[in-house]
Amino acid sequence: PNKTTYESVTVFCPSERAELVDLLTTEDILLDLTQPLYLNFTHEAIVNRFEKHYEAHDKITGDVYVCDNPPQDDSTDGLPPDVELVRLQPEHMKAVHDLYPASDIECREVFEKLVAELPAYGIFVEGQLAAWMVQSYYGAMFSMQTRPEFRRKGYGIYLARRLTKEVAARGYKPFVVIRPENDASRSLYTKLGFEKRFRTVRAVLRPR
Numbered sequence: 001p002n003k004t005t006y007e008s009v010t011v012f013c014p015s016e017r018a019e020l021v022d023l024l025t026t027e028d029i030l031l032d033l034t035q036p037l038y039l040n041f042t043h044e045a046i047v048n049r050f051e052k053h054y055e056a057h058d059k060i061t062g063d064v065y066v067c068d069n070p071p072q073d074d075s076t077d078g079l080p081p082d083v084e085l086v087r088l089q090p091e092h093m094k095a096v097h098d099l100y101p102a103s104d105i106e107c108r109e110v111f112e113k114l115v116a117e118l119p120a121y122g123i124f125v126e127g128q129l130a131a132w133m134v135q136s137y138y139g140a141m142f143s144m145q146t147r148p149e150f151r152r153k154g155y156g157i158y159l160a161r162r163l164t165k166e167v168a169a170r171g172y173k174p175f176v177v178i179r180p181e182n183d184a185s186r187s188l189y190t191k192l193g194f195e196k197r198f199r200t201v202r203a204v205l206r207p208r
Contacts, residue, residue: 054205
């Protein structure tokens, strides 16, 4: 955002040692303390520590839920005959991108690259994409979307169960980020054994 080459940095800090964040704010070698910081879903304790020196704007919170014991049963026997659970391919991505709520900031090519390497599944009703879910490049299972006319039919549990099992089989720890007000997602994932671990915050931090 500041048009500076190599301005993106990654800092690892144990959440139980959030006071170590002060090492960043007491020198100006790694960070330019006169410029805003753009944090993407960072542990709440770390963000709170940063707020001693910065003022947070546009805060969005998300709770991280993790599944330690993925479901073994991913049967689709309960789906009607005209409904299929299908592994998505790059050629499906136009329909997926049309459903994606942030399609204005994520191009279709991003999804095509994701599904070429990572698992993604869709529910098709009479050949039409009704719902989908993918594994993101950073490991999370994200952005389950369902067309309005196909909601409340129970398709989400089939998608989440299949993807959770496959993500675990590939050696990843299945996790999702759920907005606190999203009761439907929380209910779905807790049925699959996901448990809340911590809260994250996405925000723009501006110097005080």
